[in-house]
Amino acid sequence: MKNEFTAKFIEQIPKTDLHVHLDGSLRISTLLELAAEQGVELPGKNEAELKEKVFKAQYKDLPEYLAGFQYTVAVMQNEAALERIAREFAEDNLAENVRYLEVRFAPQLHTSQGLSLAQILRAVSRGLQSAQDQHNSSAEVQNGEDLPFHFGIIVCALRWFFPQMSAYYRNLFEVMPYAPEKAVFSAASLELARASVALRDQENLPIVGFDLAGAEDGNPAVDHRDAFMYAHRNFLEKTVHAGEAYGPESIFQALTDCHADRLGHATFLFAADRVQSTAIENPQHYVDQLVETVARQRICLEVNLTSNLQTLPEMNSLAEHPLGKMIEANLSATICTDNRLVSHTTVTRELQLAAEYFDLNPAQVKNLVVAGFKGAFFRDGYLAKRAYVRQAIDHINRLMPN
Numbered sequence: 001m002k003n004e005f006t007a008k009f010i011e012q013i014p015k016t017d018l019h020v021h022l023d024g025s026l027r028i029s030t031l032l033e034l035a036a037e038q039g040v041e042l043p044g045k046n047e048a049e050l051k052e053k054v055f056k057a058q059y060k061d062l063p064e065y066l067a068g069f070q071y072t073v074a075v076m077q078n079e080a081a082l083e084r085i086a087r088e089f090a091e092d093n094l095a096e097n098v099r100y101l102e103v104r105f106a107p108q109l110h111t112s113q114g115l116s117l118a119q120i121l122r123a124v125s126r127g128l129q130s131a132q133d134q135h136n137s138s139a140e141v142q143n144g145e146d147l148p149f150h151f152g153i154i155v156c157a158l159r160w161f162f163p164q165m166s167a168y169y170r171n172l173f174e175v176m177p178y179a180p181e182k183a184v185f186s187a188a189s190l191e192l193a194r195a196s197v198a199l200r201d202q203e204n205l206p207i208v209g210f211d212l213a214g215a216e217d218g219n220p221a222v223d224h225r226d227a228f229m230y231a232h233r234n235f236l237e238k239t240v241h242a243g244e245a246y247g248p249e250s251i252f253q254a255l256t257d258c259h260a261d262r263l264g265h266a267t268f269l270f271a272a273d274r275v276q277s278t279a280i281e282n283p284q285h286y287v288d289q290l291v292e293t294v295a296r297q298r299i300c301l302e303v304n305l306t307s308n309l310q311t312l313p314e315m316n317s318l319a320e321h322p323l324g325k326m327i328e329a330n331l332s333a334t335i336c337t338d339n340r341l342v343s344h345t346t347v348t349r350e351l352q353l354a355a356e357y358f359d360l361n362p363a364q365v366k367n368l369v370v371a372g373f374k375g376a377f378f379r380d381g382y383l384a385k386r387a388y389v390r391q392a393i394d395h396i397n398r399l400m401p402n
């Protein structure tokens, strides 16, 4: 890194991660331990073998990137495992000074041993809560030297996923034998939206957002409109994986059909050459207007650099990533990890990559981090959020290099 001040600054400041999948972020040692305990077979018997065969430094395509999830999800089928993984995940984030965390996962992939959606969400919530209690009761937080930790859970509906990976989807395909495949996925999404709102309202579970993940190309967000309308009508915030494996029209759909408050990735936001519909006569004009809307509405972009580099074969180097354009257009962009294990990364590392490839100074790094605090779907209300953002900015300012 060119600027040593920037590296140290990035390590020390309070940070956020608004886009990170729990099932892609286990400690590899925990995966090995849980697999041994539960009799789950893994393609390697130690960390080195798993890194060589599954959690690679480089992937050749998206299917290879996704292959690891079948093993992580397999050990996340009971409450104790879910709680432990969530707690360790929060602790790993706390250790690198992440102070606001929104973790996402698809509860419907964790029902293979009969857990209900409620049991799954409660277990993850308990794990995060115990890490929070420990951090927030420390002397440093109590005397104001350190920022308190806050978190939320984002539930992921799935555009499409291998139905065989989940008992939930297998059952649903059995009870809807004549329905087209996409109707089954959209029914699952609606049920998830209903369960999420109910658990938030009745049990005060920390569910702060609703997401759509899974294969984007060929599975448009509009198929999940009912679920997103349900979330929308019940004041649940929305984020959508969009513009990761499809062009600007997917982002348009996320904003108009799903009422997205934030966008996951939005990597192809500026890609006029990826506009498919022939009804759009001037793709560049369409993209300009889309960017303008994202800017004016302060739609926060959840940027995942390493993950994009690993899953997009057309991207040869991070220098080609549109983060520079996002910053230039003054969009609200924040740096996230997507998957800490699968992408071998941390928030610190992703911010360092951003600083390095886009030659950012500490003030620009600060903007990316503050965008994360401001973009948070904070669960304790707007006034508390404003006070927390203020507190975070004060902490960052104290660490600003002169």
Ligand SMILES: [Zn+2]
Pocket: 019, 021, 213, 241, 264, 338
């Ligand atoms: Zn993601």
